[in-house]
Amino acid sequence: MFNILLSLGKRRKRLDGGGKKLKYIDLDNKLLQWFRERRTGNANNKPIRKERVSFKQLQRTGKQISIEMKHEPPSSKWYGRFLKRHRLSLQKPKRQQKIPLDEAHKLIHGFHTYIRRCSRWGPKRGSMGAFTPKDVCNMDESPLSLFGDQSKLTVNDINTCNEIEGCISNKRFCTVILTVFGDNSNRVGPVLLFKGKGQVSDREKEQYSKDVKVFFTPKAVNNKPTMDKYIHYWNKKVNDNHPKLFITDSAKTHLNDETLRLLRKESVVVAVVPKGCTMYIQALDVFVFSVFKHHYYECSEEFIEKNGPRSTIKLTASQSRILCTRLTSSAWQRTLQSIDMEKGFKDLGYV
Numbered sequence: 001m002f003n004i005l006l007s008l009g010k011r012r013k014r015l016d017g018g019g020k021k022l023k024y025i026d027l028d029n030k031l032l033q034w035f036r037e038r039r040t041g042n043a044n045n046k047p048i049r050k051e052r053v054s055f056k057q058l059q060r061t062g063k064q065i066s067i068e069m070k071h072e073p074p075s076s077k078w079y080g081r082f083l084k085r086h087r088l089s090l091q092k093p094k095r096q097q098k099i100p101l102d103e104a105h106k107l108i109h110g111f112h113t114y115i116r117r118c119s120r121w122g123p124k125r126g127s128m129g130a131f132t133p134k135d136v137c138n139m140d141e142s143p144l145s146l147f148g149d150q151s152k153l154t155v156n157d158i159n160t161c162n163e164i165e166g167c168i169s170n171k172r173f174c175t176v177i178l179t180v181f182g183d184n185s186n187r188v189g190p191v192l193l194f195k196g197k198g199q200v201s202d203r204e205k206e207q208y209s210k211d212v213k214v215f216f217t218p219k220a221v222n223n224k225p226t227m228d229k230y231i232h233y234w235n236k237k238v239n240d241n242h243p244k245l246f247i248t249d250s251a252k253t254h255l256n257d258e259t260l261r262l263l264r265k266e267s268v269v270v271a272v273v274p275k276g277c278t279m280y281i282q283a284l285d286v287f288v289f290s291v292f293k294h295h296y297y298e299c300s301e302e303f304i305e306k307n308g309p310r311s312t313i314k315l316t317a318s319q320s321r322i323l324c325t326r327l328t329s330s331a332w333q334r335t336l337q338s339i340d341m342e343k344g345f346k347d348l349g350y351v
Contacts, residue, residue: 104280
């Protein structure tokens with residue numbers, strides 16, 4: 001009998017961290033209470049809305065509670081253990097590989113060869129021929145929500161339905177177009193594309209952030225007329241009678257004939273990132289967008305902390321657009337301070 005029990009005991013699996021004393025006990029209890037208040041139960045006999053709780057929200061709230069309790073905030077690994085302790089899950093989206101790596105290598109090599117070849121089309125002005133780092137530009141666009149955490153990762157109890165009541169904000173409140181240069185300069189600020197016909201009051205326009213350009217489109221996404229407007233705006237900002245290298249992806253709205261004609265007239269060479277390779281050599285995808293959206297999220301959470309909670313914030317369409325321009329401006333300034341685009345462009349072979 002003893003041998004049977006002993007053999008069964010050997011098969012038992014020891015849980016990770018079993019027997020280890022829990023650190024930050026008060027934080028653990030308060031953070032779990034904060035999560036439950038947003039996901040389940042009643043407060044004062046009133047039903048609570050099932051709000052989405054992302055991992056970023058969990059970390060930010062934990063940091064605030066730690067400051068209130070006057071002790072050092074825990075590491076990000078602590079929050080991972082927090083999820084395991086309370087049987088919470090966080091799903092991770094998987095990014096699919098669009099093309100085989102060997103094919104991507106050939107396309108990227110061809111892209112770099114094209115850049116080196118077109119750098120010889122004008123008088124030599126530096127180590128890379130006709131272009132200097134300040135003449136090399138990368139442009140791309142991305143959807144933006146008003147309150148910035150767009151991650152699909154949400155915290156929820158294991159084996160339960162991850163329901164969320166109400167619509168806090170649309171995923172694409174607008175589209176942001178960012179432009180970066182190889183010398184870390186901020187020659188062209190962010191451009192926001194809002195949904196509408198542009199029939200807004202002068203008072204609203206005056207309250208937009210001066211660092212952000214605003215265009216209106218029917219669906220808040222880029223189209224050919226808007227791209228032409230953007231090119232005119234971009235050219236006014238960068239035109240110094242020197243050739244430019246304009247790097248973008250293969251989206252149809254970026255490459256219409258009218259846009260290419262406008263660029264050629266201004267001695268601008270267009271280099272197109274091959275389809276399926278943006279995740280490797282598109283500078284904004286590799287270095288910038290994740291950093292920008294992180295700072296945008298931080299700025300939006302700071303606004304919510306002062307005016308929230310989020311479910312009680314009621315904004316008109318005009319107020320939402322004004323707020324979005326200001327959040328974008330603040331996030332962009334923080335982004336420029338935290339990234340080194342000159343190094344990034346060199347790593348990607350742009351300069």
